Amino acid sequence: MARIVLLGPQRLRPTVREIVDELAISGPIAAVTAGWQEREQEDDELAEHLRGSTRNLELYRRGERIFSEDPELLAALTELRSARREAQRLYRLSLDHALAAVRSLEDQRESELAVEELAEAFDAVRALDARHLERVSRLQTAFRKRWGTARRRSVRRQRHEVDAILEGCKAVAIAGGHVGVLVELLSLFGLDERLRRHTVIAWSAGAMALGQRIVLFHDSPPQGFGNAEVWGPGLGLFSRFLPFPHARTRLLVADRQRVAILARRFLPQICVPMDDGERLNLSVGRLARGSSGRRLTRDGTIAELDP
Amino acid sequence: MRLAIREFAASEPIAAEIDDLLDGFSFPHQEGTTTTFVYRGEADHVRLRHFIYGLPSSQPFQRVAETDLWYLVFELPERSRVEYKLEIVRGEETEWILDPLNPRTARDPFGANSVCHGPGYVLPEWTQPDPDARPGRLESLTIASGVFGEKRKLQLYLPERLRPTRQHPLLVVHDGPDFLRYSALSTVLDNLIYRLEIPPLIVALTESPSRLVEYAGDAAHARHLAEEVLPTLVAKLPVDDTPSSIGLMGASFGAVASLATAWRYPGTFGRLLLLSGSFAFTDIGDQHQRGPTFDPVVRFVNSFRNEPGKPSEKVFLGCGIYESLIYENRSMLPLLQATGMDVRYVEARDGHNWENWRERLREGLSWLFPGPLWMVYE
Known part of the structure; x- marks a missing residue:
């Protein structure tokens, strides 16, 4: 089972070098920077932090290569993305109303009846989240079955090369970026299974992609209600925690009602804000020693994460 | 609500007390949605020249008796932002100036204006x-x-x-x-x-x-x-x-x-x-x-x-x-x-x-x- 280290964002306060030193990783590290999309290869700084012994898996470039060689697969993937967008749009419409109900009921918890009503409103939101996750999973499964992704020649050749690089690496570092692109490519290259045999260090979108489900969030976007929304399944390397990178800038952490709703809505998962310098060590999916994380609580505060 | 400036004006202030007022408050001064503009100096007339459509564009200040202190009380709705100048009239001469007591200004191709924020306005x-x-x-x-x-x-x-x-x-x-x-x-x-x-x-x-x-x-x-x-x-x-x-x-x-x-x-x-x-x-x-x-x-x-x-x-x-x-x-x-x-x-x-x-x-x-x-x- 993978040893996983989840980190806070690395751009302004990089800590990945300390982790590499501490874990005594003596050998090449495979880097995944596919979330940076067309900037994937601009990884000099990252390589420096990883002590120079980096092998970039170049999943974005390889993905582009596959799609140029295999237009049928690209067309099918475009269709899948479009179906997912529509599913997301419809889910969002329902979600806005369901969360509005939760917020209204949060304001009037004086009576037992209101408390009960609130619990049911949360159940309704959780049911929506679960249904959406299931719908997206179904779409993905149908896509994989119909198009036999792993068996296609274009994919097999690239996977083979990726496997060969991974074979010679002691760990995998997964950077952030576009979480949708990242998780799509990690899945296309079958890394959900392969990563289980490696030490994985991931941050920002990289951390989100490894979890059981991916939740998109921003409390104060320039448009819309800022309701966190389930995007789809992640790679499932851990399930107990839900990472919220850049929490300081993306969440209104002083707004106790918003924090409380987030914490309660995603139970039994623990919502973990991941800011600069924070770190979760996971072993067999559970929190291990050396972690320095926090969690959102049901009373709207942020507390230290219990071991 | 009795406004601070009116209480002050009624107290027949001497020059030193005006000094204290200007040192102790920032101007324009907000009390709820009421804004008080103040100007100190010798003049025959002082007017607020603003660019709010629908209101007379020139609003006269009142002089505090026997002093060189002038003031104007103005209603400014929440989250408003208003640009203005002061018009100072001395004899035949008229000049438009930035409000000397207000450090907030906004520039435009014609120069600059003083800026007054209504209650609740937050600079993004x-x-x-x-x-x-x-x-x-x-x-x-x-x-x-x-x-x-x-x-x-x-x-x-x-x-x-x-x-x-x-x-x-x-x-x-x-x-x-x-x-x-x-x-x-x-x-x-x-x-x-x-x-x-x-x-x-x-x-x-x-x-x-x-x-x-x-x-x-x-x-x-x-x-x-x-x-x-x-x-x-x-x-x-x-x-x-x-x-x-x-x-x-x-x-x-x-x-x-x-x-x-x-x-x-x-x-x-x-x-x-x-x-x-x-x-x-x-x-x-x-x-x-x-x-x-x-x-x-x-x-x-x-x-x-x-x-x-x-x-x-x-x-x-x-x-x-x-x-x-x-x-x-x-x-x-x-x-x-x-x-x-x-x-x-x-x-x-x-x-x-x-x-x-x-x-x-x-x-x-x-x-x-x-x-x-x-x-x-x-």
Whole structure:
């Protein structure tokens, strides 16, 4: 089972070098920077932090290569993305109303009846989240079955090369970026299974992609209600925690009602804000020693994460 | 509520007490929605000269008896932002000055004004430089214009993450250099791109040597933008030239020019950001009250009202409720909506000025060009 280290964002306060030193990783590290999309290869700084012994898996470039060689697969993937967008749009419409109900009921918890009503409103939101996750999973499964992704020649050749690089690496570092692109490519290259045999260090979108489900969030976007929304399944390397990178800038952490709703809505998962310098060590999916994380609580505060 | 200034005036203050008052309070002084302006100095009259449409533009101060202290009490609704000057009259001489007690000023092409914020107004933090944001760069470009028979210069804002392999959306801005100088456009773009609220946007900052003519609905100006500026930029830069990625923006006459250009070239500019547009029109005949400069504007807007077509796909329309153009902008709204375009209209408690336009940029740009905010976690 993978040893996983989840980190806070690395751009302004990089800590990945300390982790590499501490874990005594003596050998090449495979880097995944596919979330940076067309900037994937601009990884000099990252390589420096990883002590120079980096092998970039170049999943974005390889993905582009596959799609140029295999237009049928690209067309099918475009269709899948479009179906997912529509599913997301419809889910969002329902979600806005369901969360509005939760917020209204949060304001009037004086009576037992209101408390009960609130619990049911949360159940309704959780049911929506679960249904959406299931719908997206179904779409993905149908896509994989119909198009036999792993068996296609274009994919097999690239996977083979990726496997060969991974074979010679002691760990995998997964950077952030576009979480949708990242998780799509990690899945296309079958890394959900392969990563289980490696030490994985991931941050920002990289951390989100490894979890059981991916939740998109921003409390104060320039448009819309800022309701966190389930995007789809992640790679499932851990399930107990839900990472919220850049929490300081993306969440209104002083707004106790918003924090409380987030914490309660995603139970039994623990919502973990991941800011600069924070770190979760996971072993067999559970929190291990050396972690320095926090969690959102049901009373709207942020507390230290219990071991 | 007894206002502090009235209590003070009633106390028959001596000079030292006036000194203490000015040291102890900041002015303009807010008490709820009531704002007190103060001026100290010898004068025959002191007046507040503001730019709020619907109120007398000159508001006289009162002198505190036997002193050189003048004051004016003024109601200012919540979240308002007002630009003003003080008019000081001494004998035959009249001068307009910035409020010496108020450090807040806003610049424009004509100089500067003092600024008063109503209760609850908060300066948006995204208008201020953020050290974490990666700054874009400005470059100059000269285009030989066959339309105008001369070379035209423009500036380009290129986002820090401009990539030749990528296709970036493009926004063409009227009065571009003024937007840079007075609306902090470069800072705003840096911040919104850094926050992923808009994509890395290429911005062409155009200007005109004769804006009151060329921006007044002029066909030559539209031809220059659509047939010279746009093709040049598409050829030189990694621009996504689908209409949904091409926008026009302008304020005042610049908004008229933006709409007129899109109207003359439908299906080319899919995004319009129109701020405090000078959309003067008439319902009967051509006579209007706004002077001869507006004659071509009225002709264009009347033509547009007769046959609006569908010039664009998405339009963000903004106007200050303290400016005279609020009537024209409110009138424009149903007309734009009836064309089938997606229209968003926003009013602000502000006037016809560059900081009002600056403060609409986040909402307007992020609606017209939504960034990858929800998907990107770096």
